[in-house]
Amino acid sequence: xxxxxxxxxxxxxxxxxxxxxxxxxxxxxxxFMSIELMLNSANLAIVAFSSVIKSFSGQIFVFFVxxxxxxxxxxxxxxxxEIFKSKHSIDVDQxxxxxx
Amino acid sequence: MxxxxxxxxxxxxxxxWLVFFPVIGLLINIILGNRFSERVIGTIASLASGAAFxxxxxxxxxxxxxxxxxxxxxLAKWIHxxxxxxxxxxxxxxxxxTMMLVVSGVGTLIHxxxxxxxxxxxxxxxxxxxxxxxxxxxxxxxxxxxxxxxGDSYLMLFVGWEGVxxxxxxxxxxxxxxxxxxxxxxxxxxxAKKAFITNRVGDFGFLIAxxxxxxxxxxxxxxxxxxxxxxxxxxxxxxxxxxxLVGVAGKSAQIPLYVWLPDAMAGPTPVSAxxxxxxxxxxxxxxxxxxxxxxxxxxNAQEIVALVGxxxxxxxxxxAVGQYDIKKVLAYSTIxxxxxxxxAVGMGAYVAGMFHLITHAFFKALLFLxxxxxxxxxxxxxxxAAHGHHDDHGKGKKGKKKEEHHEEEHHEVFDPGDxxxxxxxxxxxxxxxxxxxxxxxxxxxxxxxxxxxxxxEILLDTAKLYPVVYWLLAIAAFxxxxxxxxxxxxVFFGEHRHEAAxxxxxxxxxxxxxxxxxxxxxxxxxALNLPGVHTLGHWLEHTVELVEHEVHIAEWLEVxxxxxxxxxxxxxxxxxxxxxxxxxxxxxRNPLKAGQIDPLKRSLGGLFTxxxxxxxxxxxxxxxxxxxxxRLSELLADVIDWKFWHDFVHERIxxxxxxxxxxxxxxxxxxxxxxxxxxxxxGTASQWLSANLRxxxxxxxxxxxxxxxxxxxxxxGYLILK
Numbered sequence: 001x002x003x004x005x006x007x008x009x010x011x012x013x014x015x016x017x018x019x020x021x022x023x024x025x026x027x028x029x030x031x032f033m034s035i036e037l038m039l040n041s042a043n044l045a046i047v048a049f050s051s052v053i054k055s056f057s058g059q060i061f062v063f064f065v066x067x068x069x070x071x072x073x074x075x076x077x078x079x080x081x082e083i084f085k086s087k088h089s090i091d092v093d094q095x096x097x098x099x100x
Numbered sequence: 101m102x103x104x105x106x107x108x109x110x111x112x113x114x115x116x117w118l119v120f121f122p123v124i125g126l127l128i129n130i131i132l133g134n135r136f137s138e139r140v141i142g143t144i145a146s147l148a149s150g151a152a153f154x155x156x157x158x159x160x161x162x163x164x165x166x167x168x169x170x171x172x173x174x175l176a177k178w179i180h181x182x183x184x185x186x187x188x189x190x191x192x193x194x195x196x197x198t199m200m201l202v203v204s205g206v207g208t209l210i211h212x213x214x215x216x217x218x219x220x221x222x223x224x225x226x227x228x229x230x231x232x233x234x235x236x237x238x239x240x241x242x243x244x245x246x247x248x249x250x251g252d253s254y255l256m257l258f259v260g261w262e263g264v265x266x267x268x269x270x271x272x273x274x275x276x277x278x279x280x281x282x283x284x285x286x287x288x289x290x291x292a293k294k295a296f297i298t299n300r301v302g303d304f305g306f307l308i309a310x311x312x313x314x315x316x317x318x319x320x321x322x323x324x325x326x327x328x329x330x331x332x333x334x335x336x337x338x339x340x341x342x343x344x345l346v347g348v349a350g351k352s353a354q355i356p357l358y359v360w361l362p363d364a365m366a367g368p369t370p371v372s373a374x375x376x377x378x379x380x381x382x383x384x385x386x387x388x389x390x391x392x393x394x395x396x397x398x399x400n401a402q403e404i405v406a407l408v409g410x411x412x413x414x415x416x417x418x419x420a421v422g423q424y425d426i427k428k429v430l431a432y433s434t435i436x437x438x439x440x441x442x443x444a445v446g447m448g449a450y451v452a453g454m455f456h457l458i459t460h461a462f463f464k465a466l467l468f469l470x471x472x473x474x475x476x477x478x479x480x481x482x483x484x485a486a487h488g489h490h491d492d493h494g495k496g497k498k499g500k501k502k503e504e505h506h507e508e509e510h511h512e513v514f515d516p517g518d519x520x521x522x523x524x525x526x527x528x529x530x531x532x533x534x535x536x537x538x539x540x541x542x543x544x545x546x547x548x549x550x551x552x553x554x555x556x557e558i559l560l561d562t563a564k565l566y567p568v569v570y571w572l573l574a575i576a577a578f579x580x581x582x583x584x585x586x587x588x589x590x591v592f593f594g595e596h597r598h599e600a601a602x603x604x605x606x607x608x609x610x611x612x613x614x615x616x617x618x619x620x621x622x623x624x625x626x627a628l629n630l631p632g633v634h635t636l637g638h639w640l641e642h643t644v645e646l647v648e649h650e651v652h653i654a655e656w657l658e659v660x661x662x663x664x665x666x667x668x669x670x671x672x673x674x675x676x677x678x679x680x681x682x683x684x685x686x687x688x689r690n691p692l693k694a695g696q697i698d699p700l701k702r703s704l705g706g707l708f709t710x711x712x713x714x715x716x717x718x719x720x721x722x723x724x725x726x727x728x729x730x731r732l733s734e735l736l737a738d739v740i741d742w743k744f745w746h747d748f749v750h751e752r753i754x755x756x757x758x759x760x761x762x763x764x765x766x767x768x769x770x771x772x773x774x775x776x777x778x779x780x781x782x783g784t785a786s787q788w789l790s791a792n793l794r795x796x797x798x799x800x801x802x803x804x805x806x807x808x809x810x811x812x813x814x815x816x817g818y819l820i821l822k
Binding site: 026 | 799800805
């Protein structure tokens with residue numbers, strides 16, 4: 001059986017990739033994907049811990065997170081489509097009209 | 101017992117109407133008077149005064165059925181502070197009802213007379229609109245006088261006292277924009293001011309007396325004050341009575357404050373008769389009589405009051421001898437007669453004083469009103485002489501002659517009150533002549549006219565108590581008869597000395613009928629207090645406690661024919677007859693011709709000029725009081741107030757210091773370097789801060805999320821490592 005540490009390390013790596021993606025990339029779709037990556041790394045950590053403490057509640061909780069993430073994707077993609085319609089670009093640096 | 105209980109109330113509840121009736125009368129005339137004719141206005145005013153007289157009669161009846169017992173009627177609460185409780189209460193006793201009867205009775209007659217007098221007066225002076233104002237003032241005077249005599253406390257009396265002073269001022273200055281000869285000038289308003297200011301001096305004395313009274317007695321109410329007379333120190337009572345004497349001297353025109361009364365003749369003649377002869381000026385006599393318990397307690401003060409009165413009586417009588425104006429003679433005569441009254445009440449002969457007050461009100465009102473009738477007659481004669489020629493113009497010599505005379509007259513100012521213009525009026529104004537004769541005989545004290553009885557009673561009482569005062573008054577009585585004789589010879593006998601006197605016309609009946617009533621009272625007034633009967637004495641006994649003095653009386657004074665001493669009566673009658681005889685020798689035997697100087701002046705020379713100039717008292721007052729006062733006020737205004745306070749203290753010290761402080765100290769240091777600098781620093785600091793902070797808000801979502809990340813790392817790191 002694979003030790004739980006490996007899952008946690010994988011989860012941390014995935015989260016770091018997600019954070020870096022959000023911080024570095026300018027494409028809104030990539031940033032969105034990076035956010036999804038962070039969500040799923042958290043899901044992985046929760047599932048790993050739930051198998052350690054032998055409880056199903058963690059796995060049920062993850063199902064909820066996945067459902068909410070799906071809804072969030074629907075909203076986020078719709079926003080990106082609308083931004084693209086008005087700006088003809090999905091570069092987040094273009095969206096700086098609130099700059100002081 | 102039952103009877104007295106049943107009748108105690110009587111008509112005392114009517115007392116407030118003494119004041120209300122005149123006030124209603126004046127309100128009607130103020131509000132609706134412009135729609136009424138003169139006759140209606142005069143009738144309303146006379147009815148208001150007459151109604152007050154009816155109330156007075158009912159109140160006097162009330163007192164008499166109550167056997168002289170005093171009754172009160174409280175109209176309104178007035179001042180309730182601490183232990184001081186003062187109400188507007190009417191005091192109905194024999195003294196106040198006597199005054200009420202005199203005021204409203206004589207007042208009503210004068211109201212009626214004034215309808216006729218003012219009708220002509222306003223036309224001679226070309227302002228008929230003022231007719232209504234006159235009657236409003238006259239009614240106001242009656243109301244104020246009623247408050248004065250009916251008040252139950254010194255303070256209420258003072259309210260009326262000031263009220264009549266105001267009315268006096270308003271009526272002296274009735275023709276305020278002219279002098280007595282209707283020329284444009286401020287002479288009349290100056291006379292009004294003189295009266296008012298002189299009275300203020302007297303009122304000051306009255307007020308001081310009031311303050312001491314409240315301090316020592318703790319009350320102003322008559323009975324409460326009189327009840328404590330023997331509980332307070334005698335010096336306080338002396339101070340009160342003497343300060344009150346100052347007030348009496350002001351209101352009743354005694355030395356040294358009498359100077360306003362002769363000038364008060366600037367008012368229309370009914371005013372001179374009502375206010376400045378019959379009623380208001382007797383307020384001082386009333387005050388002393390009312391304060392009898394105070395004065396009786398201090399003999400020294402009594403003596404001073406009696407001496408002041410006697411000195412005034414003689415002094416004013418001498419001045420009257422040297423006057424040419426018919427009203428001025430009567431004015432000085434009034435001062436002199438007031439001196440008689442003050443001397444009488446001063447030494448405790450309250451009944452004699454009040455008796456003379458009543459008879460004097462009758463005959464002096466009669467004399468003044470007759471003098472007014474004479475003046476009107478002269479005005480009519482002058483008018484006739486000046487304008488009569490238009491009718492017979494071109495009718496030959498006579499008409500031309502008149503016209504020449506008329507041209508001449510335009511240059512001189514005609515004085516209808518100057519006795520040197522009169523003469524021979526006996527023939528042209530017979531009714532007025534006979535009325536005037538009655539007044540003269542009453543004033544001179546000839547048997548059996550009213551003045552004889554009252555003056556004789558005063559003289560008898562003084563002879564018993566203060567011989568000095570008696571001789572002063574006896575000489576004054578001699579002069580009284582003399583100047584009245586001089587006046588009658590000059591006015592009514594001899595040849596007319598002016599065209600106006602020749603054409604003088606008798607006055608209408610609205611003027612002569614009130615005079616006839618007054619003449620009847622002047623003849624019969626003595627019956628009020630005949631020796632042996634003493635009606636007035638018994639009447640006043642209920643109110644004024646009569647103190648019998650234990651004095652040594654000379655033998656000749658002890659003779660009494662039912663209260664009448666034959667010697668005193670004989671001396672005064674002989675003196676009066678002698679004085680009239682002397683005046684006949686000087687003025688009657690060889691009547692004055694036009695333009696001739698007074699025969700007495702020819703023989704007395706400088707002394708007569710001095711009398712003519714009223715002993716130069718006005719000039720002395722001018723020199724020792726008015727001029728220094730004016731200088732002092734100039735000094736205070738120019739030097740002290742303007743130069744010292746305004747220029748130096750205010751401008752230099754206060755304003756200067758303030759300006760220096762604000763310019764130098766505050767502006768340069770505190771303001772610029774303190775407050776300004778701090779405010780500027782605040783502004784600069786916030787500018788710098790915002791310039792730096794705006795760089796954070798760069799609009800890049802990634803940099804915002806980076807700061808979120810850093811924040812999370814910091815917080816989590818802290819939570820882990822703590």
